Amino acid sequence: MKWEVAVPEPDGTGESPFWHPREQQLYWVDIPGRRVRRWDPSSGREEAWSLPQEPGCIAPAANGGLVLALRDGVYRARAWGATLEPIVRFQHGATTRFNDGKADPVGRFWAGTYYEPKDARKADLYCVDCRPDNGEHGKPIVQLKAHNATSANGLAWSPDQHTLYWSDTAAHAIHAWDWDAGANVMRRHRVFRQFAQKPAGWQPGQAGYEGRPDGAAVDAEGCYWVAMFEGGRVLRLSPGGEVLAVHEVPLRCPTMPCFGGPDGRTLYLTSARQGRPADELAAFPHSGCVLATQVDVPGLPTNSFID
Numbered sequence: 001m002k003w004e005v006a007v008p009e010p011d012g013t014g015e016s017p018f019w020h021p022r023e024q025q026l027y028w029v030d031i032p033g034r035r036v037r038r039w040d041p042s043s044g045r046e047e048a049w050s051l052p053q054e055p056g057c058i059a060p061a062a063n064g065g066l067v068l069a070l071r072d073g074v075y076r077a078r079a080w081g082a083t084l085e086p087i088v089r090f091q092h093g094a095t096t097r098f099n100d101g102k103a104d105p106v107g108r109f110w111a112g113t114y115y116e117p118k119d120a121r122k123a124d125l126y127c128v129d130c131r132p133d134n135g136e137h138g139k140p141i142v143q144l145k146a147h148n149a150t151s152a153n154g155l156a157w158s159p160d161q162h163t164l165y166w167s168d169t170a171a172h173a174i175h176a177w178d179w180d181a182g183a184n185v186m187r188r189h190r191v192f193r194q195f196a197q198k199p200a201g202w203q204p205g206q207a208g209y210e211g212r213p214d215g216a217a218v219d220a221e222g223c224y225w226v227a228m229f230e231g232g233r234v235l236r237l238s239p240g241g242e243v244l245a246v247h248e249v250p251l252r253c254p255t256m257p258c259f260g261g262p263d264g265r266t267l268y269l270t271s272a273r274q275g276r277p278a279d280e281l282a283a284f285p286h287s288g289c290v291l292a293t294q295v296d297v298p299g300l301p302t303n304s305f306i307d
Helices: 278-283
Strands: 004-007 014-019 026-030 035-040 045-050 055-060 066-070 073-077 085-089 096-103 109-115 123-129 141-149 152-157 163-168 173-180 185-194 212-218 224-229 233-237 243-248 254-260 266-271 290-294
Touching: 004 035, 014 055, 014 096, 014 254, 014 266, 026 055, 035 055, 055 109, 066 096, 066 109, 096 152, 109 141, 109 152, 123 152, 141 163, 163 212, 173 212, 224 266, 233 254
Parallel strands: 055 096, 152 212, 212 254
Antiparallel strands: 004 290, 014 026, 026 035, 035 045, 055 066, 066 073, 073 085, 096 109, 109 123, 123 141, 152 163, 163 173, 173 185, 212 224, 224 233, 224 254, 233 243, 254 266, 266 290
């Protein structure tokens, strides 16, 4: 697999990429840079939108604009750069912020939290339903859907909408549930894939560690593509959790893949450079950039938030 640098200006920590289905542009966030970015591959035009807080994740809205999970809550922007309208704010404390998330196949917005001290399992997964027919006459329905994690990541759904995936990066574990999309009920929790912990004393660049699961995406065959942070690779896992392919990447810390392009066969990959050792950045100068490669199996279409 040949990777190319799609967007050369690096992020501190790039995350939450998605391919906009109408605009045919790539969107993503730079968490420590407090900005949303977008790039038009047909023209090469790049834009950045500064935010007042760290963005954890974003999704396109069916009626235009974006839904965004910032540090303290979920917000709506009716257009690029527009006023941020609060949907719901969370009192989860100064040491917790929103992280990975996206819209589900029926239009709800999901976002998980990240407990920054990383010394306790205090991260949660929330679902925000703003659909006009949600039974609350347009009032957001907010539900806690999972918890007992440290750093929420890897949210995705299977093509048949019967399985929900969510990972706890710090625990090196990807979880799965049976999911009823209509009732929004999760059942039969299990560990989808458990990875080995970081060896004691391990330092970046040393052998013996394959990384931990970060962001993810699912392809049309139901396979789960996951970025392995500090592992320098992206894995393609079968619907049963077996490793089908290991794709090395030219940087140490990939963060999240997404499928895009007109045919859904371009795999984009965000990455991180903030806090990485100087020798690592010298060895991998594209750390923090958005990479791209071509794949044989297309990804699932991007889900949109409905309000």
